[in-house]
Amino acid sequence: TTDHWTSRANDSYMSVTLHYISPDFALKKFTLEVCLFKERHTGINIAKALDNTLSYPESLKKIPNKLCVIDQASNMACALNNSVSLITKEEGSVTCSDHKLNTALRRTVEGTPELKDAFIKASSLTTRLHKSTAFSASLKDACSRLDVNYLKIPSTVTTRWNSHYDTLHAMLRLKVPLIYLRDTEGDDWKKTVPTDEQFLFFEAIVPVLKSVKK
Secondary structure (H helix, E strand, C coil): CCCECCCCCEEEEEEEEEECCCCCCEEEEEEEEEEEEECCHHHHHHHHHHHCCCCHHHHHHHCCHHHHHHCCCCCCCCHHCCCCCCCCCCCCCCCCHEEEEEEHHHHHHHCHHHHHHHHHHHHHHHHHHHHHHHHHHHHHHHHHHHHCCCCCCCCCCCCCCCCHHHHHHHHHHHHHHHHHHHHHHCCCHHHHHCHHHHHHHHHHHHHHHHHHHH
16 A cells, blocks of 8 residues: 655655565555655656665565555556556556545535535534633533543544544534533534534434444
8 A cells, every 4th residue: 555645844755555465364564665755746756656665675576466555546546557566557456445435425525515514513623622621621521510421522534534433423422511511601612512403414424434434
């Protein structure tokens, strides 16, 4: 598998991970390389970098057909078609299922105004809870008063579809104290906590996301 990502310092990196099945049928994986990628992210440049990474492990040279899993970006497909080390996309290399699921979810949300507003509200709530100790303390206190086990609501990562499940699942477990704060603690909570209708959206979506995550 291979992908590109950007650090907090705005430096671009490319990672290459090798996956294989051992003689006793155990799934193994290890990172071949994580390298600074200064060139433009064109298919040709990515192909050259991949071929360079795959050229030095002697054991890899003995494997005639190396399949690569990529995301759906056109430059990655172009890279496979121009690599001398990997099976091309047309010959069998595949796109990442997680990336496809994330893309499908994002397009569904963006194409449905009610869902889009609900997800924006959920994201706003997690951001506020993570940045404001007062907000977080109020939620903990409400959980204690209402006899609800407190848990931290994880932030949604836009490139990871299953993070939506983790965020919404945690939010639903804290639904009672969140609604209590929304209805009793003033405008800040009212603006940040999802509406009753939006909680209904989340209750309908979470079982679907859970079944796919399994």
